Amino acid sequence: MDSHSPSPSLLQFKSAQKTQSGEDHAAIAHGVPKDWKFWCIIFSLALSVLLTAVEFTAIGAALPTIIRDLQGLQFIWVGSAYALGSTALVPFCGGLTQIIGRRPIMLSALFLFALGSTICGAASSMNMLIAGRAVQGLGAGAITSSVQIMLSDLVTLRERGTFSGLMALSWAVGGGVGPVIGGSLAQSGHCADLNLPICAFNATLVLLFMRLRTPHATLREKLSKIDFIGNLLITGSTTSIVIGLTWGGVQFPWSSASVLVPLVLGFVGLVAFVIYEFYFCKPPTAPILFRLDWTGTSGYLQNFVMAVVLASLSYWYAVFFEACKDRSPSGAGVDIFGLSYSISLIAIIAGVVVKKTGKYLAPTYIGWALMVVGAGLLTTLRADSSIAKSVGFQLVIGGGVGIIYVVSLFPILASPLRMALYVFSRNFGYIWGVTVGGAILQNELKKNLPASFLAQFPHGVQLAFSAIPTIPTLEQPLKAEVQNTFGEALKVVWQVVLGVSSAGFVSSLGMRQLQLHTNIDEDWGREDIPIPIERRPSSDMEMLPANGNLSTRESPAPA
Template sequence: MEAGQVETLVKVDTLVNEQAVADAKRESRVSASVPFRRDLGFWAILLACFIATLLTAVEFTSIGTALPVIVDELGGGQFVWVGSAYTLGSSALLPFTGGISQILGRRPVMLVALALFALGSAVAGAAHTMNMLIVGRTFQGLGAGALTSMSQIIIADMIPLRERGSYNGLMALAWAIGGGTGPLIGGALAEHGQWRWLFYLNLPICGIDAILVIVFLRLRTPGGALRDKLRSMDWVGNMLITSSTTSVVIALTWGGVVYSWQSARVLVPLVLGLIGLAAFVVYEMKFVPEGVTALMVPPERTAFSGYTQNFLMGIVLATIAYWVPVYFQACKEASPIAAGVDSFALSYTISPMSVITGVLIQKTQRYRPFMWVGWVFMIVGVALLCTLGADSSRGSALGYQILAGIGIGIVYIAAYFPVMGATDVKQSTPALAFFTFLRNFALVWGVTLGGAVLQNQLKHNLPPAYLAKFPQGADLAFAAIPSIPTLPEPLKSEVRKAFADALRVVWEVLAGVTGVGIISSLFMKHYTLHTMVDEDFGRKEKHHSVDADSTLKVEHE
């Protein structure tokens, strides 16, 4: 045998052995069992995450039913920014929270997030101008994004993926309870002229949560010099994604409301933002080997599919949750409280379905079938929403929300598992930060894109004489709603029909989003849900664990 052939055989044999070792490591990671104690400290930490998730959900959903009253009191033309400022703040710095929590630890970041949320609540509650309210909502959003991300990261620190389904279901339950009660709370307080308490009530709750974090949240933080840790941060990537996200949201918020879509003030930030997001992906793949987006490219198409479905589901969730109350207030002349109650059909369908899905995934160790079923329910529910008219029965609107809510609840939980199943346990923190960022960024698109479509449609559908009563740049949805019950016929019917027709276009856009969602779900592979946690960030209390490399060594011996 020639020397070249021998060298080739050696290389092939080496590659085969390396692949066998990699497969064995993965198998050992799957079979290694990491027990965790469900003691008082564990449940207290879980409660802190539950409260944090509840707070963020209430603030996201409550503003919609309260905003017509707030607008009437504060005035101003930038109404759409009240919702967008919160979602922008909750997305812009979110990827940064994962990296900084790797450096400083989970507890300091959680406490800073609570402080920002409380500060924003105090400023918003004390607001006497629309600009001051928007500033407060921005600070709230910054805190909310970090709280959402840190809650997911902390759960991953404590609980192996194989057993995480039911606990993620509890976090989804917190979101659903907050999302369900938010419109009712916002509507009730606004209707009684006490909308400021919508923000002030957050302050004692933040204090209680901070106490739980200080007393019980004791997780490990890897050692090393702070200077070296700071140098390891992906500063360029964080700068790119923060600036790009901000630019896109500004364009979506202004488009068709403050300026026309053809305006340079809309097109320039939109194009720059999208270019920046593309540059972020390229930079992460080419220059940051351990970057988050490295998890999205082939052969990990499963993670990419999970990220995509998570983003699209967030758009569906935000659009329905934020704009369905407008249908009830505009077309059914519902009060803010009644519109909040009518939103229960969505929120309290998402809630049980999320819990049930989490438990079933944990028991079956399968996630793909659930996601396919979830998208089918979403498509059917959204398609039926497209049939709603101004005179459709309230029961129809509630039933269609239920169908969509079943699908959202399933995918809300299930989309987590293709991402985490395809991700190495050491990369779980950046993966979860990016996963949460995409979901929160999707909420921005749901609120602002839905608002932009609605605004543009109302400009074309509302009677010209009625439309002329509103100043240029006014948010027509929230500015017009308070006056609808007092309008004479046939003007009232014309305005109600204009709202129904405008919202139908919103639902039609959403139907296209759900179609893309089910197509993206076809690219998932099945991954066995592993039983490992990242030992660098586990609870400080001593516990038994199994090291994957040690298991590998024993197996080979």
């Protein structure tokens, strides 16, 4: 044998190394292995989503009782503070997860959420409750952003629909039991919070199993990638808009400076954010936004609109059953089960369909058609409408929301910064759904509630809203007048939902069908899965049009 020839043992070693590399490569090309550790991570993510859903939806059924007990004048802020807080930290999360890793951010988010829950449980005034809800929202926003980012680390884009469906199921379970839990606690006057032990259990799962890689770089290099000015602009702008919408028509007239100034400053701030990102910021908070074609932009718009509709339904549908159907807070929570579980079931089905076919255009159009039809049906509801109608209509619009909840992701490329922007657009939509719906209710009730009823509330319609639990005890014909007024006020909310849903359908037109990749970014993912020697392109580079050519907005992957 030639002395320079490789020995049999060396050849065997190289062959084994090549085989192992190929197996690892194949594992990454089709997502990480779905072993028990993987499912423990997925369970912890789903549990995190459930926590945020319970808190987001529980307040709707309990709100009238809370207002009555705490005598608060700004009840919309109980919902708006949570939605606003959940949006504020999202732009930072993409950068922060790049700097210190996924797990520390998730643990910090759970801590903030638990802290906010503690403040809410101990609240003795409306201001303290609003503060607690804002802290909860900060944690919830970081949780939601981290969940989507980590899904992009663990599963391929084509698989994402199925796992987004699982997250939607978690949301639906939380959204379903949330109103019942909130209503039951409100009825009993018990302020104990179940979130703390669940947060502790979830944090333990995160510590044990969520061991994900973080690319190596100096702290200075990582910090240079965070757009502090852009984040401050977008956070300040959204806060200013929420203030104007919340005060408008109730605390101050719409034409007053107290309303117009925050609204103008907010929208000017959003324009300044776009200009700053486009011309001055390197790197920008939203770098992908300015390189997207209509398909990608449409994904963000649809995600935003879906969130407006979902928040409006989650917060204000229970009011219909309490105010118009003499339901208790917990009973109203049960009555909206149709909405919650139609969302989850259809979301899972939509995810499986996209995974099997690789196509998302047809499900998108079906989803928006269901939402438009469902919203149209809701506008026909009156105080004397049958329970069968009010429950059945939920199934139609809930099915549409479930489809769009999942498929709006696919037109968007799935890097951490893109996912942070994706979550931001969704949470920003939640703000509009809660705030606009509440503003409509306040204004309509202020104009149309019977004078003899309003006279009982010298502080205004905010406290009149707290009278919902007492409506069953009113004498006729006052009871019927009050119930009809609430029914007509909610009709206006559903008309706005119909208009918004129609806008979402229009925004979906003109999208292209893109090829969904079947690999994940090797820089991230589980620490216990070796990185193969032969590196593949990152997930950002694998989104190709259906014709196989690279999109004009992406660079070709390196050889």
